Amino acid sequence: MKKINNSVLALALFVGIANANAQEKRTLxxxxxxxxxxxxxxxxxxxxxxxxxxxxxxxxxxxRQLPELKVSGSYMYLPxxxxxxxxxxxxxxxxxxxxxxVAYGSANLSVPIYSGGRIKxxxxxxxxxVEASKLSTENDKVAIAYNVAQAYxxxxxxxxxxxxxxxxxxxxxxxxxxxxxxxxxxxIARNDRLKANLQTSNIELQxxxxxxxxxxxxxxxxxxxxxxxxxxxxxxxxxxDEGNDVKTVDYYINTARENRKDLQALxxxxxxxxxxxxxxKAENLPSIAFTGGYVAADIPKFLTIYNAVNxxxxxxxxxxxxxxxxxxxxxxxxxxMQLSATNELLNDNIKxxxxxxxxxxxxxxxxxxxxxxxxxxxxxNYRITKNKYDNGLATMTELLDADAAQIAAxxxxxxxxxxxxxxxxxxxxxxxxxxxx
Numbered sequence: 001m002k003k004i005n006n007s008v009l010a011l012a013l014f015v016g017i018a019n020a021n022a023q024e025k026r027t028l029x030x031x032x033x034x035x036x037x038x039x040x041x042x043x044x045x046x047x048x049x050x051x052x053x054x055x056x057x058x059x060x061x062x063x064r065q066l067p068e069l070k071v072s073g074s075y076m077y078l079p080x081x082x083x084x085x086x087x088x089x090x091x092x093x094x095x096x097x098x099x100x101x102v103a104y105g106s107a108n109l110s111v112p113i114y115s116g117g118r119i120k121x122x123x124x125x126x127x128x129x130v131e132a133s134k135l136s137t138e139n140d141k142v143a144i145a146y147n148v149a150q151a152y153x154x155x156x157x158x159x160x161x162x163x164x165x166x167x168x169x170x171x172x173x174x175x176x177x178x179x180x181x182x183x184x185x186x187x188i189a190r191n192d193r194l195k196a197n198l199q200t201s202n203i204e205l206q207x208x209x210x211x212x213x214x215x216x217x218x219x220x221x222x223x224x225x226x227x228x229x230x231x232x233x234x235x236x237x238x239x240x241d242e243g244n245d246v247k248t249v250d251y252y253i254n255t256a257r258e259n260r261k262d263l264q265a266l267x268x269x270x271x272x273x274x275x276x277x278x279x280x281k282a283e284n285l286p287s288i289a290f291t292g293g294y295v296a297a298d299i300p301k302f303l304t305i306y307n308a309v310n311x312x313x314x315x316x317x318x319x320x321x322x323x324x325x326x327x328x329x330x331x332x333x334x335x336x337m338q339l340s341a342t343n344e345l346l347n348d349n350i351k352x353x354x355x356x357x358x359x360x361x362x363x364x365x366x367x368x369x370x371x372x373x374x375x376x377x378x379x380x381n382y383r384i385t386k387n388k389y390d391n392g393l394a395t396m397t398e399l400l401d402a403d404a405a406q407i408a409a410x411x412x413x414x415x416x417x418x419x420x421x422x423x424x425x426x427x428x429x430x431x432x433x434x435x436x437x
Contacts, residue, residue, distance in 0.1 A: 034145045036225045036227075037145070044141065048137070050133050054126070054132075057130075061122040061125070064123075068111075073106070107293060113290055115285075116285030122279055128269070135262070136262070152239075156235045157418050160415075161210040162210045164414070165407070165411075169207055172203050176197055192396040242424050253354050255433060259431055259433050284321045292312075293310045357429075358427060360427075378406045
């Protein structure tokens with residue numbers, strides 16, 4: 001019997017250790033969670049690839065200002081005797097040599113001198129587009145920071161609901177034990193004791209739902225932060241005290257105009273589009289380049305050429321530009337108009353977003369005072385109703401209703417504080433400063 005007990009104890013110990021290893025617990029502040037979410041964001045990895053693509057376009061634009069050097073060579077074998085008729089004085093056409101092979105090579109150099117500004121504008125435009133890509137990434141970081149804050153807030157609220165419900169469940173179970181003894185002693189009716197049991201069952205169901213919500217919120221956080229799905233995150237509730245010093249709405253609107261990365265990215269795109277229009281106009285201008293070349297050829301028994309070097313200046317102009325309309329110019333101007341309208345719309349949306357979230361922040365803070373007052377009233381109401389019930393002046397139904405109201409009010413206070421902190425972070429997101437707070 002002793003051996004069996006020792007085996008059971010060892011097995012229980014092993015299972016406990018295995019469960020402890022499987023479930024890692026990690027404490028994170030909200031700011032730590034935000035930084036971790038940014039580091040492991042898959043969206044930012046996509047943004048990084050877009051930056052690389054824009055950088056490659058810039059490199060291509062810079063390459064256009066560099067010299068072009070092309071080398072070519074050929075060797076040909078002639079299996080049939082070619083008919084060579086030399087028209088030089090004193091040389092008979094029939095006395096030409098028998099040619100069976102030809103080899104020649106050439107090298108051509110071209111250095112752009114003038115292209116109407118197409119190369120210059122192309123490089124400057126590409127630089128603006130690289131900066132726009134980087135600013136878009138920064139804007140995505142702000143959005144990720146809020147998404148993490150929202151998930152963190154949901155996890156906190158679910159965890160706090162569990163704590164409140166566990167406390168009330170413990171009190172309700174103790175009350176059930178007391179009522180059972182009172183029923184056995186004939187002090188209360190069985191129906192009243194069953195009402196109390198039903199209340200306990202309802203709290204158990206609420207607790208199960210809260211734990212389910214917590215598990216889902218925890219898995220969501222793990223995925224957002226790039227952590228193993230078995231990691232249990234322990235939140236720091238100090239973040240609910242954020243936003244106590246809210247400034248005027250004009251302050252946040254001006255901050256948004258200075259810090260919104262999407263607005264700055266759009267400005268870069270507009271400057272790139274303006275340069276694109278200049279480059280399109282330059283298509284109607286000629287191109288001038290310095291040229292140089294080298295040619296060598298060898299036809300055995302017939303012709304040998306070495307050191308045939310040439311230098312000069314080349315000019316090219318597409319005469320069809322005279323009667324063809326510049327479609328690239330029209331497209332570029334349309335792009336400028338589109339971006340200008342987008343800029344106006346974005347500025348209007350920023351004003352709307354900041355004003356809306358400012359009002360939501362103010363509303364959320366006012367809700368805390370209302371919920372705290374409601375909780376104070378619900379707690380006092382339960383205390384009075386409990387005294388009345390103990391003295392036979394209140395029914396069991398009144399006592400249970402007062403208890404349910406007390407639970408709802410206390411949970412409401414916690415949720416209101418958490419929602420107010422999240423509303424303040426949403427306000428910071430609209431100003432583009434959430435990740436730098």
